[in-house]
Amino acid sequence: MGRRLIGAFPAQYPKEILWAMNAIPAEIWDPPVDTSEANAHLQPYICSVVRAGLALILEGKCDMLDGFLFPHTCDSIQNLASIVNDYLGIRKPCYFFYPPKAPYRHSSRRYFVEQLRALVTALEKTMGPLDPSSFKQSVQQGFALGALLGEIYEQRRAGTLNAPNADFYGVLRQGEYLHPEDFIPRLEAFRRTAEREDTSGPGVILSGVLPNPPEILKLLDASGVRIVDDDFMNCSRRFLIHGEPAQDPFEALADAYFSLPPCTTKNSSIQERINGLLEKIEKSGARGVIFYLVKFCEPELFDVPLVSEAVKDRGIPTLVLDVEINQGLTGQLTTRVEAFVEMIS
């Protein structure tokens, strides 16, 4: 369809601007690659998300891309941006996006809009001018997608969406590379086939970066556990948008950004994160929380001890798993998950 393909690194960036410029962001979170070549460029304590993303580039599997987008998510992504842009000599345009960090002030909104405009200016140099009506239309698509995802999450919480955990995230994660014109019908079809009561098994909430290794989802399915909600950086923390978009698409994106749930990468306060998680537990009736962490993810690791403690203080059991992406299931991991399931059942 003549669309450009942009490799987008985690986590938060304005997809709508890329869609409006006839480009598709293909997000690079957890490609299943051998990371040994990347090890030469990175310290051993860098997370496997960055390691796998860099390995993908070094293996030449990003050669078909028209550029990369690096949001300022954490120090590791920031440094990856520097390695790719300044040292690898890959000769592809690299774009950067610097969203504001909390605590938000009046000036944060103005700053955010300025960053959106700066990204548009950078993209226009290679992709041509942004068409205002296409931009408006893609913002409307973004809001429609957010509303649909919000409804699907609500059904999951209420026990009216009957689908295995692995299938649920399998469909949801297609949004990491599909255009909304393809993704919205796919989500609607999934909802139609899964719309029936399911209140079986104990409900849990997963918190962390992303649902990988996916084998844990299958293990929870096999143990009869329903994931009733999540607090994942690449899922609910970034796409549950409500309401109607403002007339000005830049302002609409600012409304959406500042209404998103708290996230470690936005420097949200511990209290906001605790309140957000407790609210999810209350609404969904979850019997436990699994912190499904990527090893060496600094932003998450700073928060987890305090958030987990606060959840336990409310009588809700928690399990903290520290995993590498694509590592599969080890015997020890399986035993810990099974013991946790037995406790909450």
Ligand code: SF4
């Ligand atoms: S897993 Fe954590 S440290 Fe790694 S890129 Fe994501 S936010 Fe950054």
